[in-house]
Amino acid sequence: MKAARLPCLVSLLLGHALYSAPPSFEISSIPDGKFAPLRKEISQYVDVFGIPVLATPRTPPEKVKHAAIVLAEYLDNDEDGEPDNPKVLATMVRRDAFLFMTKDERSLERFDFELFVENDLHHGQGQFGTETNPGNGEFDATLEEVLHLITHEGYAHAYPDVFGERPGTVLADCLDRARGGHFKRVPRQYPKVAWFTYDDRTCDYGCQCAEYLYWAITSVLGAQDSPRRIRDIRHEWKLYTRELVKKRDPWIFALITNPKYKLPARLPDGKYRWKKTRP
Incomplete structure (x- = not known):
């Protein structure tokens, strides 16, 4: 390689x-x-x-x-x-x-x-x-x-200071708000104000950062908003649409839609449609 x-x-x-x-x-x-x-x-x-x-x-x-x-x-x-x-x-x-x-x-x-x-x-x-x-x-x-x-x-x-999976980064600050506080380990019970409540105790702080970013990006892209999916994920994630993320978590919304970072703006559908347009 x-x-x-x-x-x-x-x-x-x-x-x-x-x-x-x-x-x-x-x-x-x-x-x-x-x-x-x-x-x-x-x-x-x-x-x-x-x-x-x-x-x-x-x-x-x-x-x-x-x-x-x-x-x-x-x-x-x-x-x-x-x-x-x-x-x-x-x-x-x-x-x-x-x-x-x-x-x-x-x-x-x-x-x-x-x-x-x-x-x-x-x-x-x-x-x-x-x-x-x-x-x-x-x-x-x-x-x-x-x-x-x-x-x-x-x-x-x-972008280690922005998307780094450790306390103190821009992503980590967003995570702490989403969980209702800073938790090095998964708490026995999340605060009622939290909208990200992943309870897998094997998932450390860095893992929580990665999971949270996944939920935010895919919700903004429209992957999580079917009735069946909402039922499956509501114990872990409450902002299952673009509108909910934008309204309740404007910090992560601003980060993942910032054109500087060129994160995906369209959900993959299993069809890569590239066509050669120049010699």
């Missing part, structure tokens, strides 16, 4: 587009490079603007392709063939960020992640096939997991 990293960083420094062509979403075998030692466990590979989408042999290819398309839609939200925020993409590439997929949740839980650690790969996001574009009215977890990869490995490090 180092070969893919160099043109990204050089192009960023020169002020040019990061990639001359958008992704093709073709699934290939694992190329030479950092991931080569994992070829026995991982057999599917898709390159999305230099960010690998990796999958085990039993992961359905259509799920892998869908995740890759959503990643492209988030990174190139206006679908002009070039990533919207070169600084964020360069940060992700520099950190060797990747999306890793298995067939189902059990397969993900049983995977030996020490294989990544042994090969100095520490910045991946896991996702499993059964939660990916499941159909039948079920929520597509790709919208969450891929966004976590981008914000956690990209924005949090490209």
Whole structure:
């Protein structure tokens, strides 16, 4: 993957587009490079603007392709063939960020992640096939997991004082307001004024920052406002529409709609519509 990293960083420094062509979403075998030692466990590979989408042999290819398309839609939200925020993409590439997929949740839980650690790969996001574009009215977890990869490995490090997942950043100040106070650990009960009330005690402060940012962005983009979805999430998140976020949490709304950061303005739909418009 180092070969893919160099043109990204050089192009960023020169002020040019990061990639001359958008992704093709073709699934290939694992190329030479950092991931080569994992070829026995991982057999599917898709390159999305230099960010690998990796999958085990039993992961359905259509799920892998869908995740890759959503990643492209988030990174190139206006679908002009070039990533919207070169600084964020360069940060992700520099950190060797990747999306890793298995067939189902059990397969993900049983995977030996020490294989990544042994090969100095520490910045991946896991996702499993059964939660990916499941159909039948079920929520597509790709919208969450891929966004976590981008914000956690990209924005949090490209803009550490703004999107950093630690106390004192702009994002953290927004989080504290949303939770009704500053809590290093998940409280037994949130204040009644809180609108973000995630109660998973394994989710530390940095994790809470990432989860909160996901809820805010996807609510503004319209992912959370179906009647079924509202019922499913109301114990954790109360601002499920763009209007509610804008009215009750104007601080996070101003942050995620600030054109400086070029966060997604349109919800991915699994259809990357880039068409070549210039020679």
